[in-house]
Amino acid sequence: MPRSVFVLLASAWSLISIFAAQTEAKPGAALSAKNLQGCYEITLGEWQPVRNWGDDQVFITTPKRIQLLTDRGEQGFESEGYLLRPAPGESRTVYRSSFWKIDKGDVLLVWTTGYSGVTMKVRPSGEELRGTARTFWDFPRSPQTAAVTAHRIECKRQ
Numbered sequence: 001m002p003r004s005v006f007v008l009l010a011s012a013w014s015l016i017s018i019f020a021a022q023t024e025a026k027p028g029a030a031l032s033a034k035n036l037q038g039c040y041e042i043t044l045g046e047w048q049p050v051r052n053w054g055d056d057q058v059f060i061t062t063p064k065r066i067q068l069l070t071d072r073g074e075q076g077f078e079s080e081g082y083l084l085r086p087a088p089g090e091s092r093t094v095y096r097s098s099f100w101k102i103d104k105g106d107v108l109l110v111w112t113t114g115y116s117g118v119t120m121k122v123r124p125s126g127e128e129l130r131g132t133a134r135t136f137w138d139f140p141r142s143p144q145t146a147a148v149t150a151h152r153i154e155c156k157r158q
Helices: 003-023 054-060 076-080
Strands: 038-044 065-072 082-086 097-103 106-112 117-125 128-136 145-153
Touching: 054 117, 076 097, 076 106, 082 106, 106 128, 117 145
Parallel strands: none
Antiparallel strands: 038 065, 038 145, 065 082, 082 097, 097 106, 106 117, 117 128, 128 145
């Protein structure tokens, strides 16, 4: 191969490599509050292990439709992230605080009474967030887990 052709090919390869590196999605690039904000409909799988909590069921019941806001929380636990609220038209819950944050490639949603609640650790998958929900308590009680999918919806009253 003539030297000029080799130099041309090597130069072209270098330019392609530089361009590819600049346009390649950086890990976490899509995980910004601006890109994730909006409303989602939550679908929870069955809690495992299956338990009947009776009146305590209210402490592990999250809204069916949620809104991820880009406003930072200012009080209590909410100061740990962005505000997480029931979507417009959705009923309130027993939770005193709810927030969300981006953590090492995951999106963490948290609802808490200050003593018990639910966390959801999810990752974007198209227009959805998919992952695992987990209960937590301030006394000795085994947590439960469930698969969770949050599908993006319009933020409007339903």
